[in-house]
Amino acid sequence: MERLNVLVCDDDTAIVDALEIYLKHENYGVIKAYTGAQALQALAEHEIHLIVLDVMMPEMDGLSATIRIREERNIPIIISAKSEDTDKIAGLNFGADDYVTKPFNPLELMARVKSQMRRYTTLGSIAHKSGILKTGGLELGREGKEVRVDGEVIRLTPTEYGIVVFLMENMGRVFSIAQIYEQVWNEPSYAAENTVAVHIRRIREKIEINPREPKYLKVVWGIGYKIEKY
Template identity: 50%
Template structure:
């Protein structure tokens, strides 16, 4: 079976070529774009399974590109940036990215993250269709279909990224159970949580903005201060 297609968007040719070498060694199909606008044009006629994206680019930067892509598509996006401050990372994840790495980066770590994101994305999008009721989690007026990756609130369709969906599903399947940020990270990203960062917090905030009527007074995802997060509806 043919491997997934990955789009590299970076204005530095050397970085694009380096990443491509590692990806092709893993058997992936690889496309390149030197800025966000070129990538947008390419996506109009090409199916892509994952995007590796630089933030600082001419013509159309990575943040604006991500916002535009998220209006229609939900493939995983891994951001690359020379900016390593927490606020920069939060900003990147808040636009809809699934992961964030700082330059310079270890290509082998990047490949590991690519594989992790693709496993999640492929599992969601290629899951066999089963009877609807067997795959539904219903919490008041929140409906989650784990087979079709559909989320509805009060009859309204909600578009979540693959990472956001996995976090919501984890909490919904274990209602009443409190998950720490560390536990959520290791369950969803499937890698050790070896540092304290805001990745989980940012994703929780984005989910709340999409499913809650008032994200400051959440009905579904509750914060247990000093412990973690839970759904108890």
């Protein structure tokens, strides 16, 4: 089996070294960086499957690096930020898949790494399912892990893709935020409202002509979200 590589980027060398120990214990390859610019350079030089990226760093902060990475890559990004909600929401808005709050428990981070890596490497390749799911002009091709709108390929992050897969496999059914979080993140839902809402908004911006009047990904107020079946 191919060894999966994690890029760890933080200007605190002690944090990077500690995470390296935990990740190697789980048999991940580790590439280290200490600034956003070094992270981009590492991406150009190595095959990276997931990034753990600090928000506050010199030269280029984690949010700026996330924007640059998302211009070309859809690999999972977990940001580490202080407790302020603005940092977390900004990170998710800029394309991160998940976040941990500093100071964080390394075991919690490892659980999030495993969850994101599992989603990245397996979603869409379930052996007993094949073919295309379609509603209106929105198509999901499971084998190629592609989402298209009116024939145009839409680039989604692994988490965004996971949400679309879940909702399209259950078209017409309404799911609460907690149900979506538990199915896609594969962990208990706790204060997940902002996290799910940000991802829903980003998906709408990519698949809807007018995100404020969505055709496909709709909210049922007080209940949750669904993908409309046409």
